[in-house]
Amino acid sequence: MTTLDKDLASIQEVRNLLTEAKAAQESLAKMSQEQIDRICEAIAASAYEAREKLAKMAHQETGFGIWQDKVVKNSFASKFVWDSIKEMKTVGILNEDKEQKVIDVAVPVGVVAGLIPSTNPTSTVIYKALIAIKAGNAIVFSPHPNALQAILATVEIISKAAEKAGCPKGAIGCMLKPTMQGTAELMKHQYTSLILATGGSAMVKAAYSSGTPAIGVGPGNGPAYIEKSADIPLAVKRIMDSKTFDNGTICASEQSIIAETSNKAEVIAELKKQGAYFLSPEESAQLERYIMRPNGSMNPQIVGKSVQAIAELTHLSVPKEARVLIAEETKVGHKVPYSREKLAPILAFYTVGNWEEACELAMDILYHEGAGHTMMIHSQNDEVIRQFGLKKPVSRVLVNTPGALGGIGATTNLAPALTLGCGAVGGSSTSDNISPANLFNVRRIAYGIRELEDLREQPVSSSGFNEEQLVDTLVERILAKLQ
Structure with a gap:
């Protein structure tokens, strides 16, 4: 018996999964809102029940983050997301405007391709499955190979619960043999209607180049500006909470701090008080060599690792109680590692004279990397906050809140999501926090009112x-x- 090569086997597997998903989606499209909601509720409940088991699996397999924080992520992706969307109308007639004589009808996009990263594997599967099914779509996952077992376990748990609640078999599928060729087939196949791409820049670019409609997210590189009117202890607490949450693996987490000359000393003192370790120039140069790889991409060896693990890797001696590593920086650019995205408890520290300079510096940082994503401002000055909101090339300006948790909608009233659109400036098709509303089209029935x-x-x-x-x-x- 002839054995298929791994790439060919992966391609064939994708074709089989998509055939099943297409048939399942045709059944989903005929279901009522009540039937769809019953399935989604089962998905959320099963994922929430398994939140700790899946968190430990993800941490053990990838080595990223903190399993206790991954429990929070799984809870967020299941219970929190479901609570936010369960009343959302996504099936049949959405709205009927009798005065204007227009009726809006929800139309599922079809089969969604869900690309899953290794940084947030289980929570992203739960979240994407929920919003896809809620909108009447089937979904087929392309798992990151480094988190394959945790992803497969998540898919098995939620798909079994969904089918028990009436979901057609095949509506939630996952590749068992992930390869680049198989993922390319998933993105380009005629049965794939939309790609939800969460992952590295290369993967997101491939999604947009596939010829299939895609919603992708670019890198986050959010600066956090502590304006002179800010409550400094609280601002620092929020930044530290965010940057240490799951060891900084959420892309909306802070990547740099901008302080003013007038409050620099107080900000530094408070950061040290709350567990930040400021690197000396020599230590900063030593760590810098490990942040980026020669090709300019983030070094995966530091991603999601603790301060102590990073110190051991880079041969640094830091206090045992250190929670975050901070390097003072003055430059910005592709070849300035501290000015770029670092999915680890590492921050750059900049100093400016006033809020106007902070505004320009934040834009410089974001235009080099992270345009369209997220930035944070800690301030009590509404006018300065408005000026930042008007000028920054981001989709989310978060005020007085932790970046990681505010960006995903956990500590703000943004739509709860683990896929954050970056808008046109970030090369994305939308600036939304992605919800079921982004996964169905609207058919409009319009009556003639003029001749x-x-x-x-x-x-x-x-x-x-x-x-x-x-x-x-x-x-x-x-x-x-x-x-």
């Missing part, structure tokens, strides 16, 4: 165009038809 005669120009009087007469005539005819 051609209503649109024709009225005669021009000797004094010129009789605008008043035209308006009166149009109004009379429209009102007559609406009655």
Whole structure:
């Protein structure tokens, strides 16, 4: 018996999964809102029940983050997300405007390809499955190979629960043999209607280049500005909470701090008090060599690792109680590692003279990396906050809240999501926190209310165009038809 090569076997597996998903989605599309919601509730409940088991699996397999924080992520992706969307209308008639004579109807996109990263593997599967099924779609996952077992376990748990609640078999599928060729087939196949891409820049770019509609997210590189009116102890607490949460693996987490000359000493003192370790120039240079690889990408050896693990890797001697490593920086650029995204408890520290300089520096950082994603500001000055909101090239300006948890909607009223759109400036198709609303189209039933005669120009009087007469005539005819 001939054995298929791994890439060919992966491609065939994807084709089989998509065939099953397409048939399952056709059944989902015929279901009522109540039936869909019953399935989603089962998915959320089963994932929530298994939140600790899956968190430990993800941590053990990837070596990233803190398993206790991954429990929080799984809880967020299941219970928190479901609570936020369970009342959302996603099936059938969404709205009927009797006055304007327009009816909106939800139309599922079809089969969704879900690309899953290794940094948030189990929580992303739960979240993407929930929002896809809620919108009446099937979903097929392409798992990151480094988190394959944790992802497969998650898919097995939620798919069994979904099927028990009436979901057609095959509506939630996952590749068992992930390869680049198989993922390419998943993204380009005619049965794939939409790609939800969460992962590295190369993967997101491939999604947008596939020829299939895609929602992808670029890198986060959010600066956190501590303006002179800020409550400094609280601002520092929030930044530390965010940057240490799951060892910084959420892309909305802070990557740099911007302080003012007037509050620099107080900010540094408070950071040290709360567990930050400021690197000396020599130590900073030593760590810098490990942040990026020669090709300019983030070094996976530091991703999601603790301060102590990073210190051991880089031969640094830091206090045992250190929670975050901070390097003072003055430069920004592709070849300035501290100014870039670091999915680890490492921060750059910049100093500016005033909020105008902070504004320019934040934009410089973001345009080099992280445009369209997220930034944070800690301030009590509403005018400064508004100026940042008006000018920054990001989709989320988070005010007085931890970046990691505020960006995903856990500590803010943004839509709870683990896929954060970066808008056109970030190379994304949307700036939304992705929800079921992004996964269905809207068919509009529109009744005619005017005839051609209503649109024709009225005669021009000797004094010129009789605008008043035209308006009166149009109004009379429209009102007559609406009655």
